[in-house]
Amino acid sequence: MQLPIINICGTDQQSLLDQYVLALHALREAIEALSAASPNGRDYQHGGSINAALQEHAVRIVKVRQVLAEIETIAEHIA
Numbered sequence: 001m002q003l004p005i006i007n008i009c010g011t012d013q014q015s016l017l018d019q020y021v022l023a024l025h026a027l028r029e030a031i032e033a034l035s036a037a038s039p040n041g042r043d044y045q046h047g048g049s050i051n052a053a054l055q056e057h058a059v060r061i062v063k064v065r066q067v068l069a070e071i072e073t074i075a076e077h078i079a
Contacts, residue, residue: 001070003077013078020075027068034061 006013039053 001073003074006078017075017078020071020078023071024068024075027064027071031061031064031068034064 004010004016006016010016011019034057037057039050039057041050044050044053
């Protein structure tokens with residue numbers, strides 16, 4: 001992972017940190033919203049597989065959590 005290096009020709013440290021903190025909040029909200037949208041078995045009664053839907057849903061959440069972890073690492077580096 002490439003990490004930003006604070007220098008006088010680039011974005012100032014506080015602004016850069018603020019941008020990543022904002023992204024962290026948005027990702028956490030996305031995880032909450034995605035979790036709330038978990039598949040419901042009643043929606044998969046006619047030919048759909050609730051087990052497959054739940055597994056796909058879990059994979060989506062893992063992907064967003066991976067992005068969250070990367071952004072946390074970048075923010076910690078900046079701080």
